[in-house]
Amino acid sequence: MSFEKIMAFNAPYNQINFDSLIEKIKSNAIVPYIGAGISMLFKDVYPSWSGFLNTTFNKFVDISEKNKFNGMSYEDKADFLYKEIGKLSFSNQLKTTFSKNHLHKEKCQFIDKPAYLLPAIFEEGLIITTNYDKVIEKVYGLYNLMLPVAHPGHFEALNGALRNNELLLYKIHGDINETIESIILTKKQYELAYNNPKLTESLKQIYTSKSMLFLGCSLQKDRPIELLCEVSKSGMSNYAIIPCKNEEKKDRRLQLEGDYYTQSIIYPEGNHECVKIILEQIVKIIKSEDKKGKKELMEFSCDEFNNKKVEETYLGYINKWCDFLDINNWHAWTSWMLAIGQPHISVEMLTNLEELREWLFSRVWPNKFGELQNSFENFKLVASESTKACTHKEPRVE
Known part of the structure; x- marks a missing residue:
């Protein structure tokens, strides 16, 4: 046409x-x-939201529920599947379907x-x-x-x-x-x-x-x-x-x-x-x-200014990360978290870890240096588990 x-x-x-x-x-x-x-x-790559919900239903749910399911709104369908097949199964289906x-x-x-x-x-x-x-x-x-x-x-x-x-x-x-x-x-x-x-x-x-x-x-x-x-x-x-x-x-x-x-x-x-x-x-x-x-767009997008801006963004994130973690005293304060017996951490560092985790989540990532960005993502997960472990085990807080 x-x-x-x-x-x-x-x-x-x-x-x-x-x-x-x-x-x-x-x-x-x-x-x-x-x-x-x-x-x-x-x-067969990236269905509509309606298509995803219907495919997920057909894969996991008994056909006897089909009429009930068809009468629901999109939000209610997602709610139904989330509860019916379980949070992890629904999550895996979503991430598999829309994976990069x-x-x-x-x-x-x-x-x-x-x-x-x-x-x-x-x-x-x-x-x-x-x-x-x-x-x-x-x-x-x-x-x-x-x-x-x-x-x-x-x-x-x-x-x-x-x-x-x-x-x-x-x-x-x-x-x-x-x-x-x-x-x-x-x-x-x-x-x-x-x-x-x-x-x-x-x-x-x-x-x-x-x-x-x-x-x-x-x-x-x-x-x-x-x-x-x-x-x-x-x-x-x-x-x-x-x-x-x-x-x-x-x-x-x-x-x-x-x-x-x-x-x-x-x-x-x-x-x-x-x-x-x-x-x-x-x-x-x-x-x-x-x-x-x-x-031309392809040439213009590769100019040195863009590259410099990306590098400055990541450098700023690295410097901030170092400040949060008191990186110069890393071995001194982390050793107490790994010590034999009851782990403990200072109130200041526990607060810093929690604030750092939230700060990392709220960053706008340029998506340029994949390995570096993945390292930050991995640290965010480790920090989350570490703070949970400390708080759940009721460590001695100094």
Whole structure:
């Protein structure tokens, strides 16, 4: 299907909304909001959330529960499975399904996917996703672009992305590499997360300061979209590239404009290759009209400034880690934790370990030096177990 035919499918609104979107992108006023549709890259790799829940049910649960399960919301389905098959089994199924190991493919296997075009359009600024997987990080890595990742609560990183147009991926529902407890899955976890001002205030700040571009999203009323409805008001303008049946496109367009202040570019139901065609046209326009004389994206992303910035970030983390641990006296204070008999630790160092663990969790990682980052992740786990051991065994605290 050609770009012209897509525009004609919902004329004149598609072209009008497309032109408006282009102007917003050129003025750095757009935040892409990435849903599961963008992660569905290859056959049998990264299903929709609905597909994951149904596959998990079919694998683990008796068929007699199927009618009951089908009538549930997504949150209730996750809740049901979490309780029915057990926390560890559900966690293993989730991590196996959305593992980054599925992305160990050659670059040529990504270039015909819509996700591959994201770095060409959004070289700077904030990106939001509800996805747990590593697809976005993968495609930015294919361009050798440093893509820091943050979670709700990283206000400094979020403010930098909004205020200074710094590149940042904001994963609002967690990351597949984190613990199952930190990923928002079940109804209870959603309730806790969306009653936490760290998340809701972050989203409100984003919604009211930028325009969203919804990609790979169904735009049904889930929690983030309900929050968007709450803060939406006259003067706001969001965008969506979505599928729709021909006979329903008028009602869908009016519903999006009325509920979400969202201007839609609608393509025929089932023709998901249209997303790539639309994104390609965006790239063609913004690159051809770029008058700043930038190098090609691949060259520009590898400049010495980016490398220096990465190194400075990691060096700062290492220095802070050393300060927390009083590294010059490492052997002196750790020896008492490993001594024969009752282990003990000073109140100061126990406090430092707990604060360090929380500090490490809240860092925004540039994802450049894998072994170094894995070392920090391993230390975070060891520190967690060590503090638990000390507190559970009631050590002598000095």
